Amino acid sequence: MNNFIFENATKVYFGEGCVKEYLCCMAKGCEGKIMLAYGGGSIKKNGIYDEVTGVLKNAGKEIVEFPGIMANPTYAKVLEGAKLARENNVGLILGVGGGSVMDCCKAISIAARYDGDVWADFWARPGIFDFEPLPLGVIVTVTGTGSECNGGAVITNEELKVKTGRDYPQCNPKFALLDPTYTYSVSKFQMVSGGFDILSHIMEIYFSGPDESNVSDDISEALMKNVIQNLRAAMADPKDYTARSNLMWDATMAENRIIKLGKRMDFECHQMEHQLGAYTDCNHGAGLAVLHPVYYRHIYKDGLEKFKRFAVNVWGVSTEGKTDEEIAGAGVTALADFIKEIGLPTTFRELGIDEKTDFKAIADSCAIAPGSYRNMTHEEILEIFKECV
Numbered sequence: 001m002n003n004f005i006f007e008n009a010t011k012v013y014f015g016e017g018c019v020k021e022y023l024c025c026m027a028k029g030c031e032g033k034i035m036l037a038y039g040g041g042s043i044k045k046n047g048i049y050d051e052v053t054g055v056l057k058n059a060g061k062e063i064v065e066f067p068g069i070m071a072n073p074t075y076a077k078v079l080e081g082a083k084l085a086r087e088n089n090v091g092l093i094l095g096v097g098g099g100s101v102m103d104c105c106k107a108i109s110i111a112a113r114y115d116g117d118v119w120a121d122f123w124a125r126p127g128i129f130d131f132e133p134l135p136l137g138v139i140v141t142v143t144g145t146g147s148e149c150n151g152g153a154v155i156t157n158e159e160l161k162v163k164t165g166r167d168y169p170q171c172n173p174k175f176a177l178l179d180p181t182y183t184y185s186v187s188k189f190q191m192v193s194g195g196f197d198i199l200s201h202i203m204e205i206y207f208s209g210p211d212e213s214n215v216s217d218d219i220s221e222a223l224m225k226n227v228i229q230n231l232r233a234a235m236a237d238p239k240d241y242t243a244r245s246n247l248m249w250d251a252t253m254a255e256n257r258i259i260k261l262g263k264r265m266d267f268e269c270h271q272m273e274h275q276l277g278a279y280t281d282c283n284h285g286a287g288l289a290v291l292h293p294v295y296y297r298h299i300y301k302d303g304l305e306k307f308k309r310f311a312v313n314v315w316g317v318s319t320e321g322k323t324d325e326e327i328a329g330a331g332v333t334a335l336a337d338f339i340k341e342i343g344l345p346t347t348f349r350e351l352g353i354d355e356k357t358d359f360k361a362i363a364d365s366c367a368i369a370p371g372s373y374r375n376m377t378h379e380e381i382l383e384i385f386k387e388c389v
């Protein structure tokens with residue numbers, strides 16, 4: 001195992017009714033106004049907005065609304081939110097939504113307290129904190145990114161055509177409220193997209209060294225099996241509380257840093273998907289679903305033992321009469337079959353990306369992840385993109 005230091009500063013309140021039970025106490029405990037940040041309006045249709053604002057009003061808090069955070073949040077939206085927070089002397093940001101809302105709020109929490117160029121100083125390069133970001137609390141309404149329990153904020157700079165993330169422990173939410181029933185209204189497409197994002201986070205960590213016996217790989221296999229099983233159950237019955245709860249906690253477990261400890265990590269697929277998103281605004285989990293099997297067909301021979309282990313332990317592939325390469329390859333095929341089974345796209349065309357897109361420019365703009373079993377080149381990334389069309 002590699003050396004590590006571990007801390008996770010987010011306090012999690014999990015389970016049905018947790019917002020009604022605990023939000024009031026947290027709201028009363030903060031100074032000043034609360035900035036209620038949310039997305040395109042789903043929370044107004046499913047009753048979450050009424051429940052949250054009701055609690056805040058009962059707590060005697062003044063609310064400043066910041067609606068309209070888009071999927072794949074932009075840097076321009078971050079600056080807009082920071083201006084609003086400063087003008088209103090906000091004491092706490094309360095983000096209600098998925099990864100896009102949470103990430104945008106984390107970036108706002110920095111931008112509201114920093115006078116310099118936030119993009120240049122915190123996203124283009126690792127930032128230095130000589131100040132406390134504005135405190136943030138989150139209420140999760142869609143499962144997938146795990147943003148609720150880390151400091152990660154993935155932001156799109158539209159002018160530069162760059163989508164990139166940084167994970168700052170200083171940006172971990174102070175608290176996260178996770179009520180699985182809040183996710184019942186999520187569309188089937190977004191549910192499976194988020195479910196695949198969870199699987200992707202785990203695979204990006206699992207498929208990297210060190211490969212000797214380690215607790216991360218063992219937990220990761222259990223988590224992957226749990227995601228697969230509960231995604232199937234939630235598809236069969238969207239109001240299956242057990243399935244929704246498991247998926248919600250799987251997402252947090254995948255991205256709360258625990259399974260990352262001691263691992264090198266890959267995240268090349270995420271690098272590719274983020275840049276694809278910067279150019280096409282595609283859906284994050286669906287983009288990953290197209291890329292993963294193609295990328296793994298490129299690298300599985302370089303990580304043969306681990307891909308064999310994945311095939312057998314996660315997908316139950318039989319080893320009988322098969323060579324090592326056939327076993328490992330069958331695991332990648334099982335992954336691809338699962339993507340089809342849950343109805344996610346398997347090509348860029350199905351994802352809605354025009355085949356005339358400048359894939360070379362996108363490939364050239366992708367970062368090269370050092371933790372991959374085989375480091376990519378920009379030429380190989382372009383090959384992968386062409387195979388995805």
Ligand code: NZQ
Nearest residue numbers: 039040041042071072098099100141142145147152185186
């Ligand atoms: O905007 P509204 O109207 O709320 O609708 C949203 C949005 O359209 C909808 N939704 C959310 N809760 C709902 C609901 N619809 C019905 N009922 C509900 N209860 O879901 C749609 C997608 O929301 P979004 O937040 O965009 O999805 P997700 O959670 O997948 O977040 C994606 C973003 O997170 C980044 C991605 O790159 C992308 O920008 N990521 C963040 C990470 C992190 N901070 O650790 C890691 C990830 O790898 C990822 O990169």
Ligand code: ZN
Nearest residue numbers: 145197200201
């Ligand atoms: Zn992701």
